[in-house]
Amino acid sequence: MAVRAAVLGGRSLGLGLLLLLVAVAALEVKRPRGVSLQNRHFYEENIPFTCLDGSKTIPFHEVNDDYCDCRDGSDEPGTSACPNGSYHCSNAGHRSQYIPSSHVNDGICDCCDTTDEYNSGATCLNTCKEQGRKERETLQKMAEMAKEGFKLKQQLIEDAKKSREDKQLKLAELQKEKANWEVQVESLRTLKEAAEKPEQEAKEVHKNAWDEVQAAHNLEKNKAKAAETFKELDDNEDGFITMNEIQTHAELDSDGDGVVSEQEAETLLGGASHVDVASFQEVVWAGIQDKYKSEAVTETPIVPVVPVEGGADSSREVDHEDHRKDEDEDDYGEGQDDGVGDDDSEDDGEEEEEEEEDGAGEDYYKNRQSYVPEKEGTEEEKMPAYDEETQMLIDVAEKARNEFSEAEKSLKEVESSIGSIEKELLVDFGPDGEYAYMFDQCYEMTTNEYVYKLCPFNKVAQKPKQGGSETNLGVWSSWAGPENNKFSMMKFDHGTGCWQGPNRSTMVKLSCGRETMVLSTSEPSRCEYLMEFSTPAFCQEGVHDDGSDHDEL
């Protein structure tokens, strides 16, 4: 049984053992078993004992009689009788310590001086000297390391201070630069707008002229079509189209019953019983041209439902899915060159070169299409090139636009530099900025399966060694140590979601060390990771409080 709460029966010490114990006790300051030196005065021999919580007073011989009297367990410092008591071992040669009463005489050696197992039959060896020596060695090593680390830390603080100053200087510089660029952007915008106005007007003129030509052409074509249709419809070739002749074309049905009734035919003929060529062209044709199916070859209707292909900027409605990627890039270039979609080029400008993301491409397409109707035309009938004068205006405007967008781009760059410096300056790098050096750094640790990457103030990630995609174990959240030691723990959360579980998160526990490195990684609970991370920045001066009294060393 490892029943640490087990209570062994009464005390039946052999006389010899008792004498021995008395002898041992005599070497120390005399006091009841399990009482620390500091508390000795509460346990005056032969004076009634008052529980340390004051709850009760009992005769002295009831102290350590293996019966729990005090609620706080203080009457049984040397037995396991009280469930909430504690036992003090002096551990001469090492550190003294308190152990839970349940560990007294439970058959397991807890105190290095063996005193907790005085009546269990367990054979314990006094290991205090050895343990003490070992611990002192360890502590010494740690102290040395802390010292060294602390030295490094001073340097880190120094560096951080300097770097912070540099950054602030740089920031001021950038602010100035930004102001310059802002002025420049504004003036270039004015220039651009000035150049664009005559350009726009010239283009308009050119286009209107072309539109007129187009319209006339279309009208003519339409008329020809109407005449042709008239001929087709005029089955008896009497020069008139009658209701009967209309009724042969079921596709002209308007109420969806598949038949052109007399009434419908009459309506189509504009209320007349028959029409001649002229009134057909004027009255009837407009009403039937969309539905009408030629008796000869089926032709595409002349008035297109969707704008068809025109110049270089036309939409590639038909096969844009297939060619989207390569065309996107081309289109971007053109789009900017001819000044279409200023908004677009501004929004997408920064990503322009690498931009292949589907979503963005699609957006671009949508925007592009809205410009298409302006340039409407048919395949054979391209708008003729601009005349020299217009072209010159266009070139001038183009140049102004380019200069403007260049300037704007530079402004954006400066702004983003400012943003990132400001962001960095806002991060809490510790009381003296000692953690600043980790910013923009990543530290890796390789286990059997994974490579773990800790990027302080940024994120934690895990990548399978065998290849495969990286899993986000959390992005920087905050310092998360206890109140009195806030900078002992880093918290990263909102990582990749777990199947049926929470988003992955990681706690990083800091320790003092010469090197900055990830010491261990574990996943104590599903999708909750724990890293141990050493850094000189965590080292304290003259650290090693072992937190105990040295009263009997």
Added chain:
Amino acid sequence: MAPLAGERLSLRQILVTWVTLYVALIEAVDRSNFKTCEQSSFCKRQRSVKPEHSPYRALLNSLEVTEKSIKLQLINEVNKVPLLLEVYGLQGNMTRIKINELIPLKPRFEVPDVLIQDPPTVPLTVIGKDESSLELGLGRDQYKLIVTSKPFRMDITTGNELLLSINSRGLMVFEHLRKRKDSYTEKISSTVSSMWNKIKNVFNSEKKDETAESEEVKTEQEPGDGDGGADSLEKPEDTDAQKESEEVEDEAGMWDETFKSHADSKPNGPSSVGLDFSLPGFEHVYGIPEHADSLKLKTTEGGDPYRLYNLDVFQYEIANPMALYGSVPVMLAHNARRTLGMFWLNAAETWVDISSNTAGKTLFGKMLDYVQGANEIPQTDVRWMSESGIIDVFVMLGPSPFDVFKQYASLTGTQALPPLFSIAYHQSRWNYNDESDVQAVDDGFDQHDIPYDVIWLDIEHTDGKRYFTWDPNKFPSPKDMLQNLASKKRKMVSIVDPHIKIDSGYKIHTAVQSKNLYVKTKDGSDYEGWCWPGSAGYPDFTNPEMRSWWASMFAYDQYEGSMENLYTWNDMNEPSVFNGPEVTMHKDTVHMDGWEHRDVHNLYAFYVQMATAEGQIQRSGGTERPFVLTRGFFSGSQRFGAVWTGDNSAEWDHLKISLPMCLSMGLTAISFCGADVGGFFKHPSTELLVRWYQAGAYQPFFRAHAHLDTPRREPWLFGDDNKLLIRAAIRQRYALLPFWYTAFYHAHRTGAPVMR
């Protein structure tokens, strides 16, 4: 452990299909994965037989009385297949009734190894006999067994009191083994049957009337003389012939059966057995674990019968009669005056119907009225139906509950006396990740001054789900780890499941394969199923050679890294086969001596735990008591260790149901029972966790366990207040350990349940 891991490590690759398959089932059990009675062809056939005139007749002239038993032939008057009835008077106020075919086409399976010995008999005496009945004295206390010839029935009485009637509702069905119709007889029989069908149609209505009439006549007769009047019920030959022709016709599902995508080839055809029992004066019946249901069994009219078929049920639901991981075909009937027990010794798929009516409406109600006065007396009727094997029933006559416990214990043994540590507190989780995790948890208990005795390792501790091995990275030095625990007198339990990874570099696999000890498919090749390691073989634990080899694997030099303080957990031993029908093994696979899995299914887990416990006994040279936890179980499993209620959920209902579940097991001798404290699936609220500790501390097996995907639950992770509450509960357990140990000792000596 769970039937589903979700994404993790290598499982991610291996189980991708399973994950996708099971994702939809996350919320609760998918009932469509498990058969209803209607979908289990034999259950459907059996259940379609309604209470009526039984075709069975006892041939009293064939009576043969020996020192140990009496033998009688029964005949099915419809198909003329003769059966052999054997009745044994057993020491300790029990009667054993066996019914088998007199000359079966091939032997029918009789469950071995469950009884601890050939039950010692007492001679039966023939007290009276006439042409219609036979009266036997059952030794002492005026217990009598009356066999009525036609229709066949048996009644057990004491003094004036009728205790139990068998086949009184005429629901006995014994499907004899037969040749398949599509053999040489097919043509003839089909012609004959079509002819008969015509004739039958002509006569059918007439016949029914006649039968009804004669039954009326019968019920009018003076009760007590037992016989329904052989003369009036004697039917002309053609009736039998007709019925035979009916029976020749195969019903669907007799020679093959499919469930979902799984085919069961059923080379032996129909072989089921069923029998009804009436319990006049009893309103309350208990037992037949394992079901997540109330202690008192419910009537099953209008729903499915209780099912006994060991299954790995993912996220089982509570309050229904679906089968779970284990089966004990033992039912207790109890009233203020006496307790009776029935033990239906059959390891095949079994369904149990329970109905309750008033005794007055039956023939025996009349008889009761006669002997006890005319009050309507409550009565419970029970019907057992099994897919194969024979009818082998032990009637335990009590009369007190403790007598019944003792009687059942004398048949199948008592609870193994657990080593003291094993009734203390166990700390488990799927999974303690590595050796330093184990160390940290172990230290945590000392630091928080919470007693505990055993820490558990689930499947992730192995090298790729190869049991008897350790993950070389996470558990590189198991002996040091065990030594550390041993220095605090603590123990560890590691999981050893019975599915063996098919991997030519894995010595367990190569050994079982080369010894030819895997369960076979119907075609004679090694059966392969899908489980944690991926493709896996299933050792044939029904084979003593397999068991003894398995036991030898627990020797310290065989199970590398094991030590005296390492014990064992047998999970997935229903057996769980992820890609099998109902997540278990195909019924037409073949075990030792050609027995089908159909015959032995409910024994698999029993044998796995038996072999494992034997291994632990052997490794210590017989000096140390073993500790083995099992999920699947059968009658007799109490002899080998502990059982837990499987993969429950972190819900209040599951905490509640753990009590009747363990109480039911206790009534059927499996005392060492517990539920995963906190609930296996899902994340318990802190209050639920605390309450579960408080309840679990008072259940025989006390282990906290949790699913891989749940947050950590060590007792100190929920704030000081809750830690102290949990600690107080665990300490109470420890304070009462001597009491628990004594209770287990009594269970071990007398069969009395620990939890009661």
